[in-house]
Amino acid sequence: MFLKRVLGWQNSKLIGKQKVFIFCIIFLIIMVKTIGTLHKEAKELERKGHLGIYLEQLIEAQERKLKMKHLGRPRIIIDMCGHGIHRNGRIYIKYLDEELIYHELGHFYLFKLHSRIGLAYPEVDENKKITEWWGARNSLLSEGIATYFEKGINGRADDFNDSEYPEAIEDFLTNRLDFLLRLYYSGGYHLVKPILDGFGIEEGCKRLLLNPPKKEELTKLPEYRKRVLSGPVNCN
Numbered sequence: 431m432f433l434k435r436v437l438g439w440q441n442s443k444l445i446g447k448q449k450v451f452i453f454c455i456i457f458l459i460i461m462v463k464t465i466g467t468l469h470k471e472a473k474e475l476e477r478k479g480h481l482g483i484y485l486e487q488l489i490e491a492q493e494r495k496l497k498m499k500h501l502g503r504p505r506i507i508i509d510m511c512g513h514g515i516h517r518n519g520r521i522y523i524k525y526l527d528e529e530l531i532y533h534e535l536g537h538f539y540l541f542k543l544h545s546r547i548g549l550a551y552p553e554v555d556e557n558k559k560i561t562e563w564w565g566a567r568n569s570l571l572s573e574g575i576a577t578y579f580e581k582g583i584n585g586r587a588d589d590f591n592d593s594e595y596p597e598a599i600e601d602f603l604t605n606r607l608d609f610l611l612r613l614y615y616s617g618g619y620h621l622v623k624p625i626l627d628g629f630g631i632e633e634g635c636k637r638l639l640l641n642p643p644k645k646e647e648l649t650k651l652p653e654y655r656k657r658v659l660s661g662p663v664n665c666n
């Protein structure tokens with residue numbers, strides 16, 4: 431109501447597109463101000479050396495909820511340019527977004543698990559572009575597992591169906607952005623959830639990393655999931 435009164439909204443002669451444009455500008459200004467304030471607050475915590483304690487509390491909550499143990503501790507860096515990037519054991523964030531940190535802790539866990547089982551951690555494309563089938567495969571597993579770490583805390587449901595997985599490899603690479611985001615995050619989660627639920631996080635992740643989908647399985651993901659769920663795998 432306040433915004434409407436300020437703009438003389440109801441009686442104005444502005445056409446629909448102009449109203450939407452003005453609303454977007456106001457929304458953007460509020461968002462930038464909010465993010466700026468949150469960033470300053472996080473920087474202050476970083477300056478006082480309190481980020482470690484904050485992170486430890488999140489890690490303990492995640493370990494309790496997911497019944498797992500993290501493999502070490504990442505370092506959190508408050509950086510206005512790096513919202514939600516995990517790189518070499520460091521998590522770069524603009525401000526303290528707990529859901530995002532829980533997600534990035536999943537990437538950090540995978541980073542440590544790769545070296546524990548003697549696998550090279552896949553290189554991440556800075557532009558997050560996926561142009562090859564194996565990039566699609568790596569992203570599905572990695573984002574699926576990180577989303578499991580996040581949803582395990584926020585309790586959001588699995589809302590993806592097997593029928594939504596593409597039947598052609600090209601559809602994993604060139605598609606609408608909203609479809610690709612849903613595919614890699616919600617679709618990745620839907621793929622790995624039964625495996626992590628069934629075997630627990632450590633063994634489930636090992637099974638996935640040691641038995642990633644083959645090229646021909648990328649277009650038959652429900653069958654791949656069955657193979658991992660039923661196949662004997664030496665995870666030691």
Ligand SMILES: [Zn+2]
Nearest residue numbers: 533537573576
């Ligand atoms: Zn991620």
